Amino acid sequence: EVVLTQSPATLSLFPGERATLSCRARQSIVTFLAWYQHKPGQAPRLLIYDGSNRATGIPARFSGSGSGTDFTLTISSLEPEDFAVYYCQQRAYYPPTFGQGTKVEIK
Amino acid sequence: EVQILASGGGLVQPGGSLRLSCVASGFTFSKSSMTWVRQVPGRGLEWVSSLSDTGGSPYYADSVKGRFTVSRDNSNNTLYLQMNSLRADDTAMYYCARQTGTDVAPYFDSWGQGTLVSVSS
Numbered sequence: 001e002v003v004l005t006q007s008p009a010t011l012s013l014f015p016g017e018r019a020t021l022s023c024r025a026r027q028s029i030v031t032f033l034a035w036y037q038h039k040p041g042q043a044p045r046l047l048i049y050d051g052s053n054r055a056t057g058i059p060a061r062f063s064g065s066g067s068g069t070d071f072t073l074t075i076s077s078l079e080p081e082d083f084a085v086y087y088c089q090q091r092a093y094y095p096p097t098f099g100q101g102t103k104v105e106i107k
Numbered sequence: 108e109v110q111i112l113a114s115g116g117g118l119v120q121p122g123g124s125l126r127l128s129c130v131a132s133g134f135t136f137s138k139s140s141m142t143w144v145r146q147v148p149g150r151g152l153e154w155v156s157s158l159s160d161t162g163g164s165p166y167y168a169d170s171v172k173g174r175f176t177v178s179r180d181n182s183n184n185t186l187y188l189q190m191n192s193l194r195a196d197d198t199a200m201y202y203c204a205r206q207t208g209t210d211v212a213p214y215f216d217s218w219g220q221g222t223l224v225s226v227s228s
Contacts, residue, residue: 034214043218055216087152091212095168098152
């Protein structure tokens with residue numbers, strides 16, 4: 001199965017700052033990568049699919065980029081509700097796999 | 108509004124069984140493939156099982172193959188996960204999600220809040 005490695009494990013930032021999260025695959029997954037946001041006690045939420053496409057209702061401050069093995073989720077200016085854990089997930093190869101997550105916490 | 112509600116979790120002894128249910132509304136359930144994803148406490152997400160819209164193509168993670176069975180009742184908008192021979196490492200929050208993309212290359216675009224399964228003696 002395809003291993004996804006996310007970095008950093010924790011990102012400590014102030015509201016209003018820019019967040020840059022990384023997801024690296026051990027082999028090329030073209031652009032078949034999604035990003036999810038997960039808050040404690042809530043359902044995960046799809047943010048980005050196929051590398052750079054925002055899901056329905058996702059604010060423009062969330063953007064995804066990358067191809068092959070290296071991908072980035074950028075939150076241009078952190079809002080209070082953006083502090084959460086973020087996961088990447090690939091669908092290029094069966095079974096679908098997730099990264100271990102990056103926690104974005106308030107500094 | 109899409110709503111997905113999982114239930115049926117609880118405390119069970121190793122070797123025991125449990126059946127999870129997932130009731131969905133706000134979309135055409137009978138035309139949607141569905142998935143179970145779990146999260147071990149303090150760890151990341153793990154895909155567990157998926158089932159096509161007609162129920163004809165189940166998929167399982169190697170870690171649950173032969174022990175878990177996914178099924179659905181489209182007349183009641185419900186997805187099930189029958190879990191047998193449960194082990195301690197099955198302890199997790201189990202999420203039900205609607206699947207998009209293809210059956211072997213999915214994303215998960217709507218999720219429920221999860222039901223907790225604890226396997227312990």
